[in-house]
Amino acid sequence: MLEPVYSPAFKKHPLQWIQINLFYDWFSSVMTLLVGYLLVSFLPALIDWIFISADWFGSSREDCSGEGACWVFIGARFDQFIYGFYPPEEYWRVNLATVLLIALMVPLFFENFTKKAWLIAFLLIGYPVIAKILFAGGVFGLEQVDTEQWGGLMLTLIIATVGIIASLPIGILVALGRRSEMPIIRWLCVSFIEVMRGVPLITILFMASVMLPLFMPEGVSFDKLMRAMIGITLFQAAYMAEVIRGGLQAIPKGQYEAADSLGLNYFQKMGFIILPQALKLVIPGIVNTFIALFKDTSLILIIGLFELSGIMKAALNDPDWLGFAIEGYLFAALIYWIFCFGMSRYSMRVEAKLNTGHR
Amino acid sequence: MNQSHIKEEIVIELNNVNKWYGDFHVLKDINLKVKSGERIVICGPSGSGKSTMIRCLNRLEAHQKGDIIIEGTPLTNDIRNIEVIRKDVGMVFQHFNLFPHLSVLDNCCLAPQWVKKVPRKEAEETAMKYLERVKIPDQALKYPGQLSGGQQQRVAIARSLCMNPNIMLFDEPTSALDPEMIKEVLDVMVELAEEGMTMLCVTHEMGFAKKVADRVIFMDGGEIIEENDPHQFFDNPQSERTQLFLSQILHN
Numbered sequence A: 001m002l003e004p005v006y007s008p009a010f011k012k013h014p015l016q017w018i019q020i021n022l023f024y025d026w027f028s029s030v031m032t033l034l035v036g037y038l039l040v041s042f043l044p045a046l047i048d049w050i051f052i053s054a055d056w057f058g059s060s061r062e063d064c065s066g067e068g069a070c071w072v073f074i075g076a077r078f079d080q081f082i083y084g085f086y087p088p089e090e091y092w093r094v095n096l097a098t099v100l101l102i103a104l105m106v107p108l109f110f111e112n113f114t115k116k117a118w119l120i121a122f123l124l125i126g127y128p129v130i131a132k133i134l135f136a137g138g139v140f141g142l143e144q145v146d147t148e149q150w151g152g153l154m155l156t157l158i159i160a161t162v163g164i165i166a167s168l169p170i171g172i173l174v175a176l177g178r179r180s181e182m183p184i185i186r187w188l189c190v191s192f193i194e195v196m197r198g199v200p201l202i203t204i205l206f207m208a209s210v211m212l213p214l215f216m217p218e219g220v221s222f223d224k225l226m227r228a229m230i231g232i233t234l235f236q237a238a239y240m241a242e243v244i245r246g247g248l249q250a251i252p253k254g255q256y257e258a259a260d261s262l263g264l265n266y267f268q269k270m271g272f273i274i275l276p277q278a279l280k281l282v283i284p285g286i287v288n289t290f291i292a293l294f295k296d297t298s299l300i301l302i303i304g305l306f307e308l309s310g311i312m313k314a315a316l317n318d319p320d321w322l323g324f325a326i327e328g329y330l331f332a333a334l335i336y337w338i339f340c341f342g343m344s345r346y347s348m349r350v351e352a353k354l355n356t357g358h359r
Numbered sequence B: 001m002n003q004s005h006i007k008e009e010i011v012i013e014l015n016n017v018n019k020w021y022g023d024f025h026v027l028k029d030i031n032l033k034v035k036s037g038e039r040i041v042i043c044g045p046s047g048s049g050k051s052t053m054i055r056c057l058n059r060l061e062a063h064q065k066g067d068i069i070i071e072g073t074p075l076t077n078d079i080r081n082i083e084v085i086r087k088d089v090g091m092v093f094q095h096f097n098l099f100p101h102l103s104v105l106d107n108c109c110l111a112p113q114w115v116k117k118v119p120r121k122e123a124e125e126t127a128m129k130y131l132e133r134v135k136i137p138d139q140a141l142k143y144p145g146q147l148s149g150g151q152q153q154r155v156a157i158a159r160s161l162c163m164n165p166n167i168m169l170f171d172e173p174t175s176a177l178d179p180e181m182i183k184e185v186l187d188v189m190v191e192l193a194e195e196g197m198t199m200l201c202v203t204h205e206m207g208f209a210k211k212v213a214d215r216v217i218f219m220d221g222g223e224i225i226e227e228n229d230p231h232q233f234f235d236n237p238q239s240e241r242t243q244l245f246l247s248q249i250l251h252n
Helices: A014-021 A026-052 A072-083 A088-109 A116-136 A152-178 A183-197 A201-215 A224-250 A253-261 A266-281 A283-303 A308-316 A325-354 B050-056 B079-088 B104-115 B120-133 B149-161 B179-194 B206-212 B230-235 B240-249
Strands: B010-021 B024-035 B039-043 B065-070 B089-092 B167-171 B198-202 B215-220 B223-228
Touching: A072 A088, A072 A152, A072 A308, A072 A325, A088 A116, A116 A152, A152 A183, A152 A224, A152 A266, A152 A283, A152 A308, A152 A325, A183 A224, A201 A224, A201 A283, A224 A266, A224 A283, A253 A266, A253 B089, A266 A283, A266 B104, A283 A308, A283 A325, A308 A325, B010 B050, B010 B198, B024 B050, B024 B198, B024 B223, B039 B050, B039 B206, B050 B167, B050 B198, B079 B089, B089 B149, B104 B120, B104 B149, B120 B149, B149 B179, B179 B198, B179 B206, B206 B230, B215 B230, B215 B240, B223 B230, B223 B240
Parallel strands: B039 B198, B039 B215, B089 B167, B167 B198
Antiparallel strands: B010 B024, B010 B065, B215 B223
16 A cells, blocks of 8 residues: 655745746736836835834924925814814713723633623613613713714714624515515515615705704604614615525525424524525625725714714814815825724634535 | 334324425325234335335425324424424434534534433433434544444434434434445344334335335335235235336346
C-alpha cells in the first residue's frame, strides 16, 4: 500500500506571485502600472490632507491653518453630532442607556452563558422601556425631553435599532402570509409588499407625517418620531419579506413533508424546521436590508428630524463654520461606515457559527 | 410462511381511492386492506402511482375520491383527523429528509417533545434507545451533513420510531443509497419487521420482499395489477405486465 504523500506546495515565491498576479500579460502589466501611477499620485496628497497637515486642536475657525483638513470643526460640534439638541446637562441619561445596553449585551458573546434566552427577552421587552424612560423623561423626577430635541447619532441609532428589530418579525409574517393557502391573507400580504416597495421612502415619510394626522380623530396625535419609525419599519419590512420569501422557496419540499409526516402543526413546522433554515440561507440579504435601513434613517431630515446627517447639514450652514462640508461629510460617512461594516462582519460571524456542514 | 404475527384487526383500508394530478389519473379505484402486523411490499414501474398511494396514507397527498381509513379514522380535509393519523403513522423517505440544522439527537427528539409533549429527558432516552437499535448511538451529537447516506437513512428510521408509530411507510428507502449502504438499511428494516411492525414499503429490493413480505403488490398505470404472497408472486406471476416487470428488474 502507498503511503499518503503531501500535496505539492502551493506557496509561491513572492516574485512568482507578482509575475502571475500583476504582470501576467501585456494587458495586466499596463493596468498594474496605471493603477500604481494613480495611487502614487493621489494617495500621499490625500493622507497629507487628512492627517499630516490637518488641524486637530482648537475651538474656532481661527485655529484652522487651511493647509489640510480642519477637524476642529468636528471637535467643536461633536456633542451636537452625537446628541442633537438634547439638553447638555441631561447627556448622562443617554450615556447611561448606552452603557446599560452594552453591559447587557456583553454576556451574549460568551459561549458558556446559559440564560441567553432570558437576557434576549429582557433586551427586547424590558430594555426598551428603560431606554424610553431615560430618553424621554417626564417621570421619576427626570426632566422631560421632547423627541424634537433628540438628534444626531443617538437618533440615528434609535430609529435604526427599532426599525431593525421590528422589521424582521413583520417581514417574516408577511413572507409567510404571501405563501399562505388562504387567499385573503395572501392578497393582503402581496398588496402590502407591492405598495410599500412601489413607493419611494420619502413619499412614505411625507405621508406618515403630513397625511396620517388628517385621518386621525381630533385630539389624537402621534409623535413625529413614532410616525417616522413606523414608516421606515414598514417600508423595510416589505423588502425583508421578499428576502425571506426567497429563503423559504429555497427549502426543499422534503423538509416540509418530513415535518408533516412527524405530525408537527403549521407553526411548529415553520418555527422549528423551515424558518431556521430559510433565515440562515438569506442572512446576507437580511443584513443587506438592515444596512439599507440604517442608511435610510438619513431621509427623516425631510420631516424635520435631525439625525446624524441632518444635524451635520445644519451645522454646515452655521455662518461661523461655512466651508467645512468635506470634513463634515467625511466624518458622517466614517460613522455610518463603522456601523454598517460592523453589521456586515457580525453577520459573517453568525453565518460561520450556524454552518452545520450542510450544502 | 409463518403468518402468526398478523392480527385480525384491519388498520388500513382503502376503498375505491382515486386521485388526479390535473387531468392525469394517477390512482384508479385502489382497494386495499392491511391487517395489523402485516408487511407489504409495493413495486411497479416508475410512474405507476405506488409512491403517490402511500403518500396518500398520511395525507402528504390528498386523494379526491373514495375513502381512506387508518385505524378507524377517516382521512378527510379535517385537520384534526390528519393530525391524529400522522402521530401514529411514521414515514421514511427516499432522500431521508433529515433536518440539516439540527443534530441527530434533536432530529429524533423534536416531534415527541412538541407533538406528544414528552419531557426532554424522556425524549432523549427514547431517541438514544432507537439510535442504538439502528446502531448509531455514537453519532447522536453530529449533524446529518456529517453522516453517510446509509447512516442518515437509519437516523430517519429512528426519528420516525421515536413517535412510537403503529404503522411505518417506506417510500423507496434505499433508492438514493450507494450500493454498499443498502444492506445496513435493509437489515434495520428486517429487524423492525420481525418485531411485528405494520409496514408498507415501496421498494425494488426483491431480496427484502422475499424475506419479509407477507404480500407483494404490483402496481402499473395507477392500478393494482396483482397482489400475492412473495413466493407465488416471484415464481408464478399471473399477469403479463408483472412478468415483463419482473424480467426487467431481475435481469441483473
